[in-house]
Amino acid sequence: MDNSQIADMFSRMAMLLEFKGEDPFKVKAYNNAARNIKRLDEELFHMYGKGNIEDINGIGKALEDKIIQMLEKGTFKAYEKVAEEIPEGIMEIMDIPGIGPKQARLFYEKLGISSVDGLVKAAGEHRIRKLPRMGPKQEENILRSAIRYQQHNSRGRHTIAFAMKMAEEIREALCSAEFIENVVIAGSLRRKKETVGDIDLIAVSSDPEKVVSFFTGMEKVEDVLVTGTHKASIIYSCNTMGSINIDLRVIDGHFLGSMLQYLTGSKEHNIHLRKLALLKGYSLSEYGFTDQGTDKSVSCKREEDVYRLLGLEYIPAEIREDLGEIEASQSGNLPALVKKEDIRGDLHIHSNWSDGTVGIENIVQAAVQRGYEYIAITDHSPSTVIANGLSEKRLFEHVNEIRCIQEEYDNIRILSGTECDILADGKLDYSNGVLEELDIVIAAVHAGQNLNREKMTRRIVAALENEHVDILAHPTGRKFGRRAAYDLDVDKIFAVAKDNEKALEINSSPWRLDLNDINAKKAKENGLKIAINTDAHTIEHFDNIGFGIDVARRGWLGPDDIINCMGMKELCTWLGIHK
Secondary structure (H helix, E strand, O other): OOHHHHHHHHHHHHHHHHHHOOOHHHHHHHHHHHHHHHOOOOOHHHHHHHOOHHHOOOOOHHHHHHHHHHHHHOOOHHHHHHHHHOOHHHHHHHHOOOOOHHHHHHHHHHHOOOOHHHHHHHHHOOOHHHOOOOOHHHHHHHHHHHHHHHHHOOOOOEEHHHHHHHHHHHHHHHHOOOOOOEEEEEHHHHOOOOEEOEEEEEEEOOOHHHHHHHHHOOOOEEEEEEEOOOEEEEEEEOHHHOEEEEEEEEEOHHHHHHHHHHHHOOHHHHHHHHHHHHHOOEEEEOOEEEEOOOOOEEOOOOHHHHHHHOOOOOOOHHHOOOOOHHHHHHOOOOOOOOOHHHOOEEEEEOOOOOOOOOOHHHHHHHHHHOOOOEEEEEEEOOOOHHHOOOOHHHHHHHHHHHHHHHOOOOOOEEEEEEEEEEOOOOOEOOOHHHHOOOOEEEEEOOOOOOOOHHHHHHHHHHHHOOOOOOEEOOOOOOEOOOEOOOOOOHHHHHHHHHHOOOEEEEEOOOOOOEOOHHHHHHHHHOOOEEEEEOOEOOHHHHHHHHHHHHHHHHOOOOHHHEHHHOOHHHHHHHHOOOO
8 A cells, every 4th residue: 555545544544433423632643644644755665664654753653553554454453343333335425525524423313324325315305404503505515516426426446547556466467477478458448548347458378278277366366257268257356445357368369469459449449340341341350350251360469450451540549439530540630649758847746845745856856857848846825724835925935945946957947836726706825916926827626616517617717817827727626436526617618718828737646637538638629738747746646647648648639739748948938938
């Protein structure tokens, strides 16, 4: 488990204890531990290896033991005990924006509500408003939030980051067997869908039964669902994250290209390809082409061969959704999709001035190692108190430190910036006089996320119309399994952003990936510029840029659509920086 997962478990423990009405000091201890762990500039598993976990501020012997349990087993006994005592749906209720442990407890004790469905039903029947400290307005807000949570919560699915980690773990285990030549990832994970329900793998081997036996006998296999001579399906244990279904096909290498294309999908894309094959007198399956006249088979070792035989340019896996990519391939108009090497900098980074874990100079050094031409340090504004937002005085000290550090580095440009809160009335958290002193301004909503469609749209529109704003961060505010997207008129936001020459962010955090692929494609079609940023709070978060690139590729974006694919001089011109 990494630091964020451990901190999250401590936060959830605090919520469960508060729901139970336990000692407030115990609740506070878990919350403080979670906060301190998030601020660490070193991963706990490294500290554990060196034996210095006890050096962490606010971590006593009892909490240290729980951290060690999580590092070794993915959970800790006290959490498991408390979780067993509370209905499973209570935690989901507490995950709904605007509902905390005390409210969840009130609903449970007074109305017997132990699930999100039960909460929606009670609110719809106007039973919530009759509770202490409730009323029609509070009931309406709760109902709206609960319905949005139901609609958008990715229950039973896993983030791409988690699924990829599991896939690579299994792939590495399989590749350790000498009788397996190669293992490749297919399915929706290869298409880089933001969440996946299962993982598809293909193994190349001349001894398929041995591969199946090895696969189904792995240590973390909870259950074997299907087994055969050339395929198997298992439930793989993921500790505290639950379990995930893994499907494996074992084939001869001569069929790898056609099998990979078939299992990657999407279903709609494959149906379209099969229709094209029929027009050319062939049937197409996972084992290649069959001439309908002669019954002669043509296998494909490479995926490119499948598309070549259909008279198509190779279509990147990310855009195989039958949304015009086949027609674009036929006409030679496939987009040149953005690649990792096209990214020249990161424009949304937090340091330990607010809620990041490391100092600005360490960030700069890490960016230089990645070959970046520029970065932007964009710590929080004062309204985000929980994130240690910067007062105006601290902001100017922050800018001064950036300028001092810049004098030591001539191979990277360090932009001074802010992630500035958009207040409920659409005003920004800093005055225009303060904002004009910065190189870059990222505007974002962090509080008051339950406004209705009209109010939320008006709020963000007002921010986009501010002359000093450059980028709208995580535009729809969604977090997988935690918070639904704002109720928002996206078309209006896009129109105002274009009129005011603002960029929209693809936030690369695997919990956000916001904008999503559909809105990213729509933004491109509307002529908007995009920034792919990590919203990094640790050095390790820099690696998340790949997930943002995946979203951009699924949205058909190329380097010309993305502002942080610009060279330094071009970016400074776009930002209006002339000094």
